[in-house]
Amino acid sequence: MDEGQPQVSGREAAFGDASPERDDAMSGELMADRVASRLRALPQIQRLLEQPEAVRLARASSRAAVAAAFRTVLDRVRAELRLGDVETPTVADLVDRAEALITADRLPGLRRVINATGVIIHTNLGRAPLAAEAVAAAGAAHGYCNLEFDLESGVRGARAQAVEPLLCELTGAQAALVVNNAAAAVLLGLTALAGGGEVIVSRGELVEIGGGFRIPDVIAQGGARLVEVGTTNKTRIEDYAAAVTPQTRVLLKVHQSNYRIIGFTEETSLAELAELAHARGLILMHDLGGGALIDLQAEGRPHEPTVSQCLRGGADIVAFSGDKLMGGPQAGLLVGAETALSPLRRHPLMRALRLDKMSLAALEATLRLYRDPETAIRRIPTLRMLGQGASALQARARRLAQLLEATADVDVEASQGYAGGGALPEQRLASWAVALSHPELSPDALAAQLRAGRPGVVGRVNGGRLILDMLTVADEEVIELAAAVRAALI
Numbered sequence: 001m002d003e004g005q006p007q008v009s010g011r012e013a014a015f016g017d018a019s020p021e022r023d024d025a026m027s028g029e030l031m032a033d034r035v036a037s038r039l040r041a042l043p044q045i046q047r048l049l050e051q052p053e054a055v056r057l058a059r060a061s062s063r064a065a066v067a068a069a070f071r072t073v074l075d076r077v078r079a080e081l082r083l084g085d086v087e088t089p090t091v092a093d094l095v096d097r098a099e100a101l102i103t104a105d106r107l108p109g110l111r112r113v114i115n116a117t118g119v120i121i122h123t124n125l126g127r128a129p130l131a132a133e134a135v136a137a138a139g140a141a142h143g144y145c146n147l148e149f150d151l152e153s154g155v156r157g158a159r160a161q162a163v164e165p166l167l168c169e170l171t172g173a174q175a176a177l178v179v180n181n182a183a184a185a186v187l188l189g190l191t192a193l194a195g196g197g198e199v200i201v202s203r204g205e206l207v208e209i210g211g212g213f214r215i216p217d218v219i220a221q222g223g224a225r226l227v228e229v230g231t232t233n234k235t236r237i238e239d240y241a242a243a244v245t246p247q248t249r250v251l252l253k254v255h256q257s258n259y260r261i262i263g264f265t266e267e268t269s270l271a272e273l274a275e276l277a278h279a280r281g282l283i284l285m286h287d288l289g290g291g292a293l294i295d296l297q298a299e300g301r302p303h304e305p306t307v308s309q310c311l312r313g314g315a316d317i318v319a320f321s322g323d324k325l326m327g328g329p330q331a332g333l334l335v336g337a338e339t340a341l342s343p344l345r346r347h348p349l350m351r352a353l354r355l356d357k358m359s360l361a362a363l364e365a366t367l368r369l370y371r372d373p374e375t376a377i378r379r380i381p382t383l384r385m386l387g388q389g390a391s392a393l394q395a396r397a398r399r400l401a402q403l404l405e406a407t408a409d410v411d412v413e414a415s416q417g418y419a420g421g422g423a424l425p426e427q428r429l430a431s432w433a434v435a436l437s438h439p440e441l442s443p444d445a446l447a448a449q450l451r452a453g454r455p456g457v458v459g460r461v462n463g464g465r466l467i468l469d470m471l472t473v474a475d476e477e478v479i480e481l482a483a484a485v486r487a488a489l490i
């Protein structure tokens, strides 16, 4: 607040120690005068449109667009002036603000970013980056395609005719079904199989995955009743057995995804659950979250149970995401026994949850890559990133640091990334990073500048510096990343 200027804010007046009413009234009047004169000092739109910079902007877009931008800017400025405390901006300021508005408006809302967070499956950044094969397939399906048409016979065909057999082939399942995402898969499964009945879940698995997906709520939404068994840290097969009633329909096992209970714990195995389920005529459904199709450990990557291991373990249905570890587009995949899946296929919700043609095409192309695990590891970005060697990551960090040396203070250092997407939450992945600092910019300001660039760069702020983690940056992106950082700092 300006020196000597009376306080006007109601809150400050109320809490101020000495603000007699008469003073308040006077200060209110004084302030109103000041605001009015500041508002009067604002230029007319006509004058703004005559500025050389505005004329140039109008040539690049249109006079109407520039006039609309000035109107928006003036509305905002008037609102700011009425709040007090700010001076009338200069004409040059107003032109700058209009230009920023026009530029921002030309950019698409959803745009590419470089992920330098070190979190491979980052839900906020679009989860799995797609393989080139998947991108090409989605592009090819954008026009007319044989989505529900059998080209051989010339009659109507099944929507996921190409994808479901591939899923069966890759997981050893008898049947498969594809929906919009794993949340939809679990909702559909519980609704079709357990609506009106009971679902038994361990208290250690009543998790919230994020974005409001909570297992108890999904069960309720499916019209089923949740029966909790065991304790947070220990649930035994006897707990499940004692809870089975004539109303029980499903035993649900849920991957804990984004958290772990460690220490004094006990979890019931799929095999034990399968034995109980099948002896009592129940269905064992496993919400696996980010399902892996190949054994990542065998490839020197961290261990996650594979979808086929879960099926062999006795699950009747396994539900998992297409865009987590698997590295495909957003999709919910259900595999298992035909008798368990057919009520889902026929359920009215199926139509509401079905996948669109471009995602189906990208999914099929991604699954095809898995026919040869070596190809999958080379071509699917999530798998490739999980298996990077320390020396390659370090070399990438050094290269970036060299390109940035003249622009900022840089350090190359060891770092730790994550798989993300609910997979392996406690397991850190060894990585290398470039730590940036700048004499005039705080790390948060630096981060904001980089986010606003084209492409936007998302890193993480740590220890007073901005960390750019190389785990999630491709070799092909290093030069572009360096250019984006330089542009942001100039």
Ligand SMILES: *Cc1c(COP(=O)(O)O)cnc(C)c1O
Binding pocket: 181, 182, 183, 184, 186, 209, 213, 254, 255, 256, 257, 258, 287, 288, 289, 290, 320, 321, 322, 331, 332, 421, 422
């Ligand atoms: C991520 C996850 C889901 C939700 O998957 P979406 O594909 O995001 O809908 C459901 N269950 C588990 C265990 C998960 O990890």
